[in-house]
Structures are given as structure tokens and as C-alpha cells.
Amino acid sequence: MKRLLASLVVLGMVAGAAFAQGLTVWTTFNNPTLDYLQQDVADFASAFGVDVEVVKLDINELKQQMLLSAPQGQAGDVIVGIPHDQMSEMAVGGVLADLTGAATESYLSDLGEQSRLAFTYNGRLFGLPLFVEGPALLYNRDLVTSIPDSYEGFIELSQELTTSDTFGFLYDINNFYFSYGWLHTFGGYVFGRTDGTLDPTDVGLANEGAVRGGEELQALRFEHGIVPAGTNYDVANGLFIDGALAMFYTGPWAVGQAREAGIDVGVAPMPSLADGTPWSGFMGVQGVLVNEFSERGTDAVNLAKWLTRSDSQLGYAQLEGRVPASQSALAQVAEDPIVAGFGEALLTSEPMPNIPEMGQVWGPMANALGVITESADADVEAALEQAVREITGE
Amino acid sequence: MDISRPLADFLPSRGRGGLLLSLGLLTLALAVAAAGGVLTVVVARWVAPAAPVWLGILGGIATLIPTLRVIARRYDWILPWYYLLPALVFLLTFTLFPVVLTVILAFTDYAGIRNGQLNVASETNVVAVDPDRTTIEIADARVFDCDDLRAGCAGVRARVYGSGDVDVEAIAIDGARLELAEPPPDDRVVRGVDLFLPDVGLTFESAVARVEGSTLILERAPPFAPDLGDVVLRLERSVLEVDILSDEGTTVRLAEPLPDGFAAVSIARYNDFGYIGLRNFRTIFAQASRALGPVFVWNVAFATITVILNLAVGTLLAVLLNNPDLRFRGLYRTLLIIPWALPNIITIQVWRGFLNQNFGAINRLLMLLDVTPEPVNWLLGSEWPARGAVLLVNLWLGYPFMMVAVLGALSAIPRELYEAARIDGATAWRSFTDVTAPLLRTALVPITLTGFAFNFNNFNIIYLLTDGGPAVDWGTATARGTDILISWAYNEAFRSQGGYAYGLGSAISLLIFAITLAVSLVNFRVTGALKEVSNA
Helix, strand or coil: CCHHHHHHHHHHHHHHHCCCCCCEECCCCCCCCCHHHHHHHHHHHHHHCCCCCEEECCCCCHHHHHHHCCCCCCCCCCEEEEEEECCCCCCCCCCCCCCCCCCCHHHHECHHHHHHHHEEEEECCCCCCEECCCCCEEECCCCCCCCCEEHHHHHHHHHCCCCCCEEEEEEECCCCHHHHHHHHHCCCEEEECCCCCEEEEECCCCCCCHHHHHHHHHHHHHHCCCCCCCCCHHHHCCCCCCCCEEEEEEEHHHHHHHHHCCEEEEEEEECCCCCCCCCCCEEEEEEEEECCCCHHHHHHHHHHHHHHHHHHHHHHHHHHHEECEEEEHHHHHHHHHHHHHHHHHCCECCCCCCCHHHCCCCCHHHHHHHHHCCCCCCCCCHHHHHHHHHCCCE | CCCCCCCCCCCCCCCCHHCCCCCCHHHHHHHHHHHCCCCCHHHHHHHCCCCCHHHHHHHHHHHHHHHHHHHHCHHHHHHHHHHHHEEEEHHHHHHHHHHHHHHHHHEEEEEEEEECCCHHHHHHEEEECCCCCCCECCCCHHHHHHHHEEEEEECCCEEECCCCCEEEEEEEECEEEEEECCCCCCCCCEEEEEEEEECCEEEEEEEEEEECCCCCCCCCCCCCCCCEEEEEEEECEEEEEEEEEEEEECCEEEEECCCCCCCEEEEEECCCEEEEECHHHHHHHCCCCCCHHHHHHHHHHHHHHHHHHHHHHHHHHHHHHHHCCCCHHHHHHHHHHHHHHHHCCCHHHHHHHCCCCCCHHHHHHHHCCCCCCCCCCCCCCCCCCHHHCCCCCCCCHHHHHHHHHHHHHHCCCHHHHHHHHHHHCCCCHHHHHHHHHEEEEEHHHHHHHHHHHHHHHHHHHHHHHHCCCCCCCCCCCCCCCCHHHHHHHHHHHCCCCCCCCCCHHHHHHHHHHHHHHHHHHHHHHHHHHHHHHHCC
């Protein structure tokens, strides 16, 4: 249904874009960040005298729409807020402008190392980083005073807090973006590295560690009884907003809504394993990209730079605890407890691979997670091995 | 038209030849019109480069009308055939074109990132150019990434870039007039300029409208004061398109030599896609035990059971409603048709709610009646409840059609037959099996066949109700518990391999066509639906 609506929106937009004179921004942001972006864009429009229209797209639609409609001249000129793992497919598909020349030394040197590398593919910069994000443990401070030091303690606390009125811990378990935390912390990985570059033929999602992680996911539901069947993102998010969920493994985008609903939100990294292995999930960098086929290329690049200046990044940090890519902006918000919580979790996180082959990982892994969490005696190893076969195409 | 002439003058020669001649002339007229349209756009673009494309349509129509007149003067009889022209246009656009495209794409590797566009990410520096000017050394073969293509880079188009940007200093700026310390190099075109704006801490880019000596007229004045010491001139990159003859490691041989004086700086290749023979089909059959096989079996079962269930329920309700002694017949009939009248999209969403494991009405009812101790995980558990749910919802959506069809057929059965049966002492069941059923058969066979064909490719219900799920351990990410052939093709084409794998999706579509054709032929043979046609 969502896809259908998104397609209709895109269709309308395409019709609109054909006649529009100014720039069109495609964004995946939701409120409150969408409002903030609109304001920032309006400031640019009045300072530079360029009309800009902001259009909202579904995060799962944007890449495909770009690949399909950019060469026809019917896509947005500037793309705001797309995780870096989707960048290289668009770059290889030829729809992203090379921004290597557009980024100045001072801008680049202010960026964190990870942020810059995230949008660098084949030695070229295809996006200007905006902020860094990744899942961490959001908790309701009215229900939880402090997060235990160990994963085992965290499981116990979750069980204690699961009562007739509240849930202790929930998250979107069938989503690989989140569940990678379990697979990776226990020893799995997406792509191995040879000579420092990602090797798409070396997929570590069915190795010993990944299988242990998968079994732990199964145990969450069937042994510990804390992530019941039927849990998806909307259910968990809804319960957290209603104050009926104590701990929620999700990213910064959930903070704004929860705060608006009056929840006292705390953020902490997931606790380490008993042997001291720190928790490590995915880290994503969101940035601003420019359409290679934009008819107003220079204006589009100006807007991209405007939207990623450090003042602009501050706003996202203050709104939802998105960790700024700019080091000078980060220094100004480092004291903010939400930013600090996510920042701490990101220290041990693994950047999502930014090679085009990453696009083939999501579907098979979601399928494998579906199989694993469906019943207590599903064969974790077989499910993961099948997923890896589909990813590598063997 | 001269109406005093005999009628035969207005008819084409009879038989197949006449038909082909007529269709050929119509197609010719359309081809001429298309050429006229293209020509209009080309000429308009030549006169004014910003000319809109829709001028082509006007040009096409303007060409079509005189062409039709010319043809009509030569062949009098063609006039009535012109009524077919719009139908022919639609047939070509919406049926023939997609079919031809699908068939062609099924034998290519066309996909999201093999789309024929320039691969911006493959740009790598040119390290050295051989004196023969066709062999060049590139900096990084991994970046150029020929391995990703069908047969390396041989025959693939590449773009070679020359020159780059230069740093200069300016002395003054007044609005959009930027005065440089020295005039820009006169043998190169200045495309744009970068100015650093210290107030907002970012670099401003502007295109350059004109160069007057050492003064640049910018297309857009910088909104804040720029730093005059830090100006970058963006010079037009000279670009050369050339085919690659062969590649080996970092050595690339071009099909034609680079022109003298062209300083190659970097090179990027195009994303080539092309003919790969039967590879798509091999891929499909290689995973037949996980995808094609189980999906096909479930697809046939789904269509067959749906038709049988819908027909049974439809007939039962129709027979009950057909009883003239029933009070409020009209009301019941109206109520029972409602599911058919409501839009599928809404009804299926409501059913999704009903089938929700924890909050849905169906599980609540089942538990209230003690049918099941635990709530059934209808849509996300194993494949069996999900398949049951699909059949149930499809029954709800489909029985009214069958009911209406049977009602119509029933009203054609004379009442006297039932009276006669009653006088002969037949029970209600006997009169149904021996009177109603045989007389309904002729009316129902075509409806059943259409129902089967429709449900065989019933994408809506699968996509909207379960989206092909749940995940199953015997399937793949694109062929899951309730996926039918058409939804599997959709998943392969639009949801795998970086968004869209048109080649593979087209191959599956061809396969579905073959399967549907075979199933239909068997159907027709078994039911004898084609008998009369073949006798003629």
C-alpha cells in the first residue's frame, strides 16, 4: 500500500517536475526533520534567489525512482537523506554527479573520517555527508533507570519489565538493518576485506558467529520470550510512544516523535557480551546527493553545500540526536545526552558496506530472518546459508 | 467519394490479401506520420534548441492527414478502414510494443546498474598514452571495472576527458561582474566559476554567461561577499566518445586513435547491457526446485481451488435465491453482491486487519468459540494459514460474480421441468443434480475458464494481502509462501538486483506466457470449449 501511494506521489511529482522552473529536492525525511529541512531550503531560496520545491519520497523507493527517471530528466535535482549504502548503485548507474571537485578542503577536513569514506566510491566523492546514525537502545526513563552493563543483564531486565501493562524490549526483528547487530556482535559480517577494499565474494553472514547470532535472535522470541510474534517497527514504535515499551532498539529518527508524545527518552549503546565483546550494529551516514542529469547543476550543487554546512547539521542533532558529520558541529552538541548516547553506540558500529553489491543483501536476509524467527525449531544455519547463496548468486 | 460508382469499388480485394494490403497501408501511413513527427522535432530543435517535444505530435498529425488523403485517392476503398486507425495505434503502443520489448529484454542482462548510461563511478585517470594513440594505460583497473560486464570492456563505449580546472585570483566584484587579475586562457571555454563565501563558509558556484577580456559576467551574483583570493575557473572539459577494442589489466585499446593534441586526463566507461542468450532462463531453471517448481504448483492449486470454491458458494447462494417463495429476495441479492461492488484495494486492507494475529476479528472469534487455543498466525506464520487466508479472501471477492452468473443461467431454465420432476417424485437434491446441474453446465463452462485464467494471474490479491509472504525455508527471497508466478516475476524484476532486473523479469514473463498458454490449451481440450470453433 505504501509503495502504491509512493508511486502515485512520484507520478504526480514527475508531472510537476516537468513544468517546474526551480530546483526540486527529493527527501526521505519525516517530521520533525522534514519541517526543519523545509525551513533550511526556504532560507537558501531567499538568499540565492532560486525557487526550490521539496518532495517527500519513501526511503525504499527513492533509489529505484532515481535510476529510472533521472536519465529522462524527471527526477529531483538534489537528494537529501539517503543512507550511504544506496549511493554506489546510483553512482554506477550514472545518475549521481561527481562532487569531488565541489567539496572544498575546509569542508572535507571538518568531516569525520567515516563520513567522508562512506560517500567515497572508487576514490570519488558522490555525496556530501550530513549526519551519522545507527541503532542504539532508546529507553523510557520513567520505566528504566539505568541500562545493565552486560547483555545477559539486559535480557533479565527486559524479562522483568515485560508485565501485563508493559513490554520490556521490542524491535523490528525481521529487519536486517537492526538484526545485523546480533549477527555482527556474535561474529558475522556482510563483506570481508581484501587489501582494505570490500570483497563482494566473501560474505560472512552464514559463518559460525552469524549462526550464533541467529540462534540468539531465535532465543529472544522463543526462549527469553521478549520479542513476541507479530512485532514489527510500527507496533514497537507505537508502544514506545504510548509509554508501554521500556526499551526499543532503533535509530535517532524515533526520538523526535517520542519526545513530542511526552516520553522522557534516554539513549545508550546496547550492552556488551559477557566476554567483553562490545555491541556492534550498522552505522549509516546520510548525506546530500546531486542528480547528474540536473539541468540546473550549479544551483543544485550550491543547494547541496548549503544544506550540509555545519550550522545546518546542528539543527538535526538538536532535533533528534543525529550525530553531525562535521566535527565542529559535533563539538557544539557533544554534551547533549541523546547525541552522546548515539555517539557512544556509533564508536563500535560497523559502517554499512557502500559497494553496489550491498543492494542484493537486504531481500535475502530479510527472508532468512523471517524463517529464523518463525518457529523455535527453524534451522538457522540452513536459512542463513540459503540467503548467502542468493546474495552471491551461486 | 463518387456514390454513383458500384459498391465493389469501395471494397478491398477479398480474402487475406485485401486485409493485409489494408493493414499495410494503415501502418505505412503511421510510419510516415512518425517520420514527420521526428523530423518536426529535429528541425524545431535546430531552429530553437529549447523546443518542446510535443511539437513532434503536432508534426505527426500534420503529416498524417495529407498522407491519408493521398492514400485514399489511390485506393478508394480504404476510407472505411480509417476507422481502424485509432485502434491500430493503441494496439501497437500498448500491446505489440510491450510484447516485443519483453521478448527482446528476456535475452539481455538489462538491470538497474546495467542501464546503458555512463558509469560515473568508473572514471579513472589516464596514466600514459602510447605513441600509436590507441593504447592507453589507466590508473586503476578495479575502478574501471570491466569484470562486471558480459565480456569485459570489448566493444563498450567509453568517454575520454581532457583538461580540468584552474585556480586564479580576482581583483574586484560588482554584482555579477567578476574582474580577474589576468584574462582566462583564451583557447579554452570557461564554463563556470567557484567563489568561496566566508560568511556562510561554503563555496558558491555559478555558470559564466560571457567573458569580456579579464571580466567574467556571471549568470548569478553571489549572495554574500566572496573571498577574491580563492577563485576556481571551471573550464569546459573536452570530451571524446570512443569504443573500446579490448582491455587487459590496466591496458585499454581504443577502436580509433585519439586526435593529435588531445591530452587525455581520465576515462570512464558506459554501463553496457546486451544479448546473453539463454542465461536468464538457465538462472531460472537452476533454482527451479526452490522457485519455479513450488510457485507453479501453488499457482495452479490457487487458481483451481479458488474457481471451485467460488463456483460452489456462488451456485449454492444462487439456487437459494432463485426460490420464488423466499421473502426479501431482492434485499438478499443486493447484500450478497456488495463484496463485488467494493474496490478490491479497500476490501483486502480490511481483511488484513481481520486476519491480524493478536487483534484481528477472526482469531478473536475462533478463540471465543474454542476452535483454537492459540491465536493463528495467519499472514506471517508458516505458508499454510497464509494460503488458507488467500483462498478465503479470494472467495469473498469472487463468489458474487459466480452467483450472478448462475442466477442468470437459472432464470433461463423453464419452471415446468421442476414441476415435472416433482410430479415424478424427485427430491430437491435429485432435481438439482438431474435438472439444474446439466442445464447450468453449458452456461458455466466459459465462466469457469475465464475465472481460472483470471485467477491464474491474480496479482492484486497476493500483492495486497500477503505480499507473497511469509518467508519459507524451502523458497527464496523472491519466491515465498504465497507467491504466484506473476508476483514472483514482479519481485525478480523490481525488487532484486539493485531495484530492477528487467532481463530476468522478462524471461520469467515469457515463461509464464508459455505456461498459461499450455494450461489454457489443456483446459479447452478437456472441456471442449473450442469444438464448435474448430468445426467451422
